[in-house]
Amino acid sequence: MFDIFHYSFVLRGLEAGMLIALIAPLIGIFLVLRRYALIADTLSHVSLAGVAIGLIAGINPLITAIVASTVASVAIERLRLTKRVYGETALALFLSGSLAVAIVLIGLAHGFNADLFSYLFGSIVTVKQTDLVIIALFSLIILAVIPAFYKELVYISFDEEAARVSGLPTNFINTLFIIIASVTVALAIPIIGVLLISALIVIPVVTALQLKKNFWQTILWAQAISVASVLLGIVISFYENLSPGGTIVLIMLVIFTLVFLTHRGAALERLPTFLTRSRAGSARE
Amino acid sequence: MTVDHSKNIIEVQGVSFGYTNELALKNIDLNVHAGDYLGIIGPNGGGKTTLLKIMLGLLQPTEGSVKLFGQPMEKFKAWPRIGYVPQKAVQFDAAFPATVEEVVAMGRAARRGLLHPLTQMDREKITNALVQVDLAAERKRLIGDLSGGQQQRVFIARALAGEPEVIFLDEPTAGVDVKAQEQFYALLKKFNQTLGLTLLLVSHDIDVVANEATELACINQALVYHGAPQAFVKGDYLNQLYGKETKFILHDH
Numbered sequence: 001m002f003d004i005f006h007y008s009f010v011l012r013g014l015e016a017g018m019l020i021a022l023i024a025p026l027i028g029i030f031l032v033l034r035r036y037a038l039i040a041d042t043l044s045h046v047s048l049a050g051v052a053i054g055l056i057a058g059i060n061p062l063i064t065a066i067v068a069s070t071v072a073s074v075a076i077e078r079l080r081l082t083k084r085v086y087g088e089t090a091l092a093l094f095l096s097g098s099l100a101v102a103i104v105l106i107g108l109a110h111g112f113n114a115d116l117f118s119y120l121f122g123s124i125v126t127v128k129q130t131d132l133v134i135i136a137l138f139s140l141i142i143l144a145v146i147p148a149f150y151k152e153l154v155y156i157s158f159d160e161e162a163a164r165v166s167g168l169p170t171n172f173i174n175t176l177f178i179i180i181a182s183v184t185v186a187l188a189i190p191i192i193g194v195l196l197i198s199a200l201i202v203i204p205v206v207t208a209l210q211l212k213k214n215f216w217q218t219i220l221w222a223q224a225i226s227v228a229s230v231l232l233g234i235v236i237s238f239y240e241n242l243s244p245g246g247t248i249v250l251i252m253l254v255i256f257t258l259v260f261l262t263h264r265g266a267a268l269e270r271l272p273t274f275l276t277r278s279r280a281g282s283a284r285e
Numbered sequence: 286m287t288v289d290h291s292k293n294i295i296e297v298q299g300v301s302f303g304y305t306n307e308l309a310l311k312n313i314d315l316n317v318h319a320g321d322y323l324g325i326i327g328p329n330g331g332g333k334t335t336l337l338k339i340m341l342g343l344l345q346p347t348e349g350s351v352k353l354f355g356q357p358m359e360k361f362k363a364w365p366r367i368g369y370v371p372q373k374a375v376q377f378d379a380a381f382p383a384t385v386e387e388v389v390a391m392g393r394a395a396r397r398g399l400l401h402p403l404t405q406m407d408r409e410k411i412t413n414a415l416v417q418v419d420l421a422a423e424r425k426r427l428i429g430d431l432s433g434g435q436q437q438r439v440f441i442a443r444a445l446a447g448e449p450e451v452i453f454l455d456e457p458t459a460g461v462d463v464k465a466q467e468q469f470y471a472l473l474k475k476f477n478q479t480l481g482l483t484l485l486l487v488s489h490d491i492d493v494v495a496n497e498a499t500e501l502a503c504i505n506q507a508l509v510y511h512g513a514p515q516a517f518v519k520g521d522y523l524n525q526l527y528g529k530e531t532k533f534i535l536h537d538h
Contacts, residue, residue, distance in 0.1 A: 033378070033381060033382075148400055149399070149400075150402075151390070151391070151393075151394045151397070151402070151403065152394055152399065154383070154387070154391065155391040155394050157381075158378070158381055158383060158388070158391065159371065159377070159391075161343065161369075161371060162369050162371050162391075162443075163391070163394075164343065165341050165342070165343065165364065165367065165369040165453075166364055166365065166367075166369065166391075166392070166394065166395040166447060167362070167363075167364025167365055167395040168394060168395050169399070208382075209380065209382055212382070212427060213382060214382060214383060214384045214387055214425075214427070215382050215383050215384075215387050217382075218382040
């Protein structure tokens with residue numbers, strides 16, 4: 001038993017996985033409540049383009065993924081604020097656009113398929129020692145920044161207009177948050193893979209929301225579900241030789257289904273508010 | 286509480302909004318003094334919510350200017366002096382995982398400032414605000430589990446917790462039953478009379494405004510009327526605005 005811990009790559013994967021499992025729901029809760037969960041999917045595809053650039057240029061792909069994802073997140077926000085394209089259209093532009101970049105670059109380089117496959121679907125083998133250091137560093141920053149701006153983030157998620165009227169610097173907080181979200185997405189790539197990141201960010205939060213707890217309890221529950229799923233997923237995938245990313249997401253789905261069937265949960269709102277929320281008049285800041 | 290009624294809290298000067306051939310607001314001049322309870326009414330599409338958003342700095346007027354507490358909007362920084370109760374039905378997600386207490390705590394966020402967690406003093410202000418609206422017993426319940434009338438009082442408490450000098454309310458009782466509405470307006474009257482809070486209420490309900498507010502402004506692109514509610518009722522303004530068939534009930538308090 002527990003011979004799994006004798007492999008240093010497994011330990012690295014577990015450590016990185018735990019960190020990602022802790023920060024993903026912190027970001028996820030605000031994305032889900034603001035009906036903006038789809039941005040995680042978009043940023044993961046942008047991160048893939050970043051990975052491709054890193055592999056071709058011989059730079060650590062995690063670094064290039066973080067840079068690409070951050071730049072894209074700010075660009076998406078700017079594009080949305082111009083109001084010349086719809087919010088979802090901005091996401092679609094970046095999702096397919098960056099996928100196109102990734103495919104062309106891969107075609108140009110034709111050679112790094114095995115590596116790329118592990119970035120697509122996640123693998124704990126991909127987590128190198130430097131990756132672990134990068135993941136740990138950024139995770140600690142995120143674990144400090146989100147609580148520091150907790151009260152502002154909660155207010156803005158609940159009622160952005162009232163938050164702005166009360167004098168909170170909503171544009172600054174929104175930009176800071178979207179950057180942190182983009183870094184989180186990029187960090188999660190080695191473990192969970194590009195195609196499954198949004199599940200990691202969304203499912204534990206949606207599960208915790210069914211429990212009808214207050215705000216910070218919802219976050220703690222989401223983190224508990226997330227950590228348990230990642231831990232269990234990595235261990236099971238190691239012994240059964242399965243894809244860790246897929247296994248983790250399947251475990252999360254099982255937990256969600258159980259919670260959903262045993263709790264009556266809150267009925268969701270009729271309309272996504274980000275479609276109706278007035279973005280006008282941000283001129284004040 | 287003594288209130289200096291001569292003090293200008295909001296000064297709207299020559300405000301227009303919209304594009305040249307289709308103005309939503311035309312050349313509005315309006316002053317709100319300390320201690321006023323001003324009801325803003327007008328037909329749908331008449332621009333009353335637009336005017337409110339301009340006064341809150343959420344929209345920029347095409348022409349004219351707004352001063353808050355004597356300061357031009359561009360320079361105004363003392364936002365915690367202003368409370369805001371938005372339209373409940375539009376803004377609010379009933380599944381949001383926040384308790385009554387957590388929602389009211391939002392009202393303290395800007396007072397405390399960035400990077401400062403709420404303190405014991407903030408907790409006391411939150412409790413006080415909850416007591417004022419008679420919801421202290423519900424503080425641990427989720428906002429989505431309350432009745433519409435209770436939710437609206439939570440939003441009043443959130444505004445109160447920030448210790449504002451003026452509260453803007455935008456159609457606050459939309460979708461709230463009649464009994465809860467009466468309770469709500471009784472609260473507003475109390476805040477205006479005993480706490481000396483300046484209130485600015487946008488409503489489509491002429492009946493409520495005429496009976497509750499001490500001043501009335503009627504907006505239909507232009508400022509059609511500004512003055513005492515009683516004179517508005519006696520005048521011919523209603524017919525001009527809403528057509529001949531409008532019936533009007535003035536309660537005798």
